[in-house]
């Protein structure tokens with residue numbers, strides 16, 4: 044007979060099912076500003092049901108469901124593992140893509156879709172790895188949680204931040220380690236992150252006397268703003284030069300990029316051309332490494348970028364703290380005090396992958412909300428030999444890399460969920476087993 048039982052399906056047809064589930068998730072349009080969170084939550088819940096995972100939907104904020112799944116461990120007293128992923132994606136300019144961003148079409152082995160790298164891949168890879176572990180009979184010693192959170196791309200305030208400060212997180216879940224997103228790697232090494240830069244979104248404003256377009260005079264608003272922009276650009280170049288010279292990795296310098304410029308007196312045909320405006324402003328996306336001195340950067344902003352002496356003011360639209368409440372940089376330990384990094388490395392190796400040196404993530408992720416609470420959090424998205432296309436046009440992930448990533452998580456989750464030897468250096472058990 045041509046009928047084949049599901050359990051006897053060839054590896055290739057089971058791969059096809061895995062890929063088609065990924066496509067299904069990618070086709071749900073969860074782009075801002077109107078993400079379809081409801082459909083994404085339904086999809087995740089249906090996957091959880093097929094895996095017999097416990098599930099609940101947390102409605103911290105109306106219209107923004109956060110799905111929490113649980114795979115109970117044999118020893119519920121051990122700290123649990125949290126596998127986090129965000130369900131939202133950034134918008135796409137449809138007409139600039141070679142393949143529509145929410146059709147998840149496959150071309151030449153590549154799956155094209157917004158979210159294919161950032162980070163629907165990871166969310167579903169966790170689940171596919173659990174599917175494989177379950178069918179192999181694996182039983183976790185530690186409890187494994189999975190959180191599918193909204194709003195990462197707009198700051199995470201109604202998503203991961205709410206979860207991290209919730210009653211359930213702090214009283215019930217007893218999380219000991221968090222895995223969250225990383226970045227693709229164009230080389231054969233996977234990248235791994237132990238911290239991230241803090242976003243400071245700065246707006247500087249200049250004001251000055253208006254004047255005739257023909258008049259040369261000091262302290263015009265635009266003149267003053269341009270002086271600041273020149274100074275900011277010099278600083279930007281000094282930071283970028285260190286990266287170009289190989290003196291510092293990308294995550295360890297301050298980045299400053301101008302993201303808007305606003306000035307001029309509108310007219311029906313554009314702007315009034317013979318009037319120097321009385322106000323001008325510019326916006327900057329600044330990223331501050333946890334290793335930088337935030338006070339000296341703030342001084343630089345107040346004294347050089349927006350000085351009162353040039354009639355300038357400034358305001359932060361976003362200003363994440365670089366230090367924790369003890370004044371220490373918010374970083375996950377990379378030494379032997381943190382067993383999870385070595386476990387990750389070993390697990391990746393076991394699945395025939397290679398891990399690069401731990402880095403600081405250049406942008407922001409939800410991991411910071413967990414690190415702020417003193418928990419170790421590691422950023423990792425298993426995509427090697429892949430160009431970094433997050434937030435770009437034609438974001439894609441190859442089928443093969445996606446499938447390989449599932450093997451990585453199978454190895455990682457089994458290592459993490461089985462890990463019990465938590466001992467201090469003198470051999471005294473730190474936890475009661």
Ligand SMILES: CSCC[C@H](NC=O)C(=O)O
Nearest residue numbers: 196197198242361406407
């Ligand atoms: C202010 S939080 C912004 C978070 C966003 N994260 C991913 O791109 C980022 O811009 O890094």
Ligand SMILES: [Zn+2]
Nearest residue numbers: 161162195224
């Ligand atoms: Zn992301």
Ligand SMILES: [Zn+2]
Nearest residue numbers: 133161196433
């Ligand atoms: Zn993103």
